[in-house]
Amino acid sequence: MPCSVALDPDLALIRVAYSGTVSPGDLQQAFQDVFTLCRNTSCYSILADCTRMTGGHTLFDLMDLISQFEPRGVPRTFKEAVLMNSPLNRRETEFYEVAAKNRGFNVRLFECEEEAVAWLND
Numbered sequence: 263m264p265c266s267v268a269l270d271p272d273l274a275l276i277r278v279a280y281s282g283t284v285s286p287g288d289l290q291q292a293f294q295d296v297f298t299l300c301r302n303t304s305c306y307s308i309l310a311d312c313t314r315m316t317g318g319h320t321l322f323d324l325m326d327l328i329s330q331f332e333p334r335g336v337p338r339t340f341k342e343a344v345l346m347n348s349p350l351n352r353r354e355t356e357f358y359e360v361a362a363k364n365r366g367f368n369v370r371l372f373e374c375e376e377e378a379v380a381w382l383n384d
Contacts, residue, residue, distance in 0.1 A: 264315075265292040267299060275307040275382050276300065283318035289327050297336060307382040308342040309375070315351055324358045331367055341368045343378035 264282045269275075276299055278292060300306050331340075342362070346355045355371060362369035372378035 264288055264318075265295075267292065267295040269299060269303055269305065270309075273309075273379055273383070274305060275309050275379070276303070276305055278308060278310045279314070280310070280312050281314040282316055284315050285318045286320075286323040286326075289319055289323060293327055293330065293334075297334065300340070306337060306340040308340070309345065309378055309382060310342055311345045311375075312351065312355055313345055313347050317351055317354075319354070321354060321357050324354060325361055328358070328361050328365055328367070331362070331365065336367070338366060338368075341382055342370075343382050344369060344371050345373070345375055345378055346371055347373045 264280060264284050265288055266279045268277050270277050276296060278296055280292070284292075296308060300308075344355055344359060346352060359369050359371045370381060372381070
């Protein structure tokens with residue numbers, strides 16, 4: 263699977279790493295895995311590393327994913343830092359950030375992991 267999800271107890275956050283082609287089904291599975299881990303650990307700070315993602319989904323797939331946040335009980339205290347340091351998929355990643363914010367969720371795009379972690383722990 264082009265996605266891994268793990269708790270990072272040292273930084274008190276959940277790490278999600280995407281690589282290669284990430285299909286709409288992969289996005290849905292990652293969503294399920296992340297929020298199952300969130301509920302099980304009461305940790306709602308997520309560091310999503312998209313630096314090695316090459317595509318595989320559309321803006322519509324991202325909008326569909328975001329539309330599921332509220333019905334599936336994602337709390338407003340959730341924070342997601344999205345790492346993206348490549349022009350590849352920047353449009354999609356920026357769209358995800360704006361669309362999530364427009365629905366009241368705290369998502370922010372970063373190019374530096376240290377800054378992302380600092381923001382999550384703020």
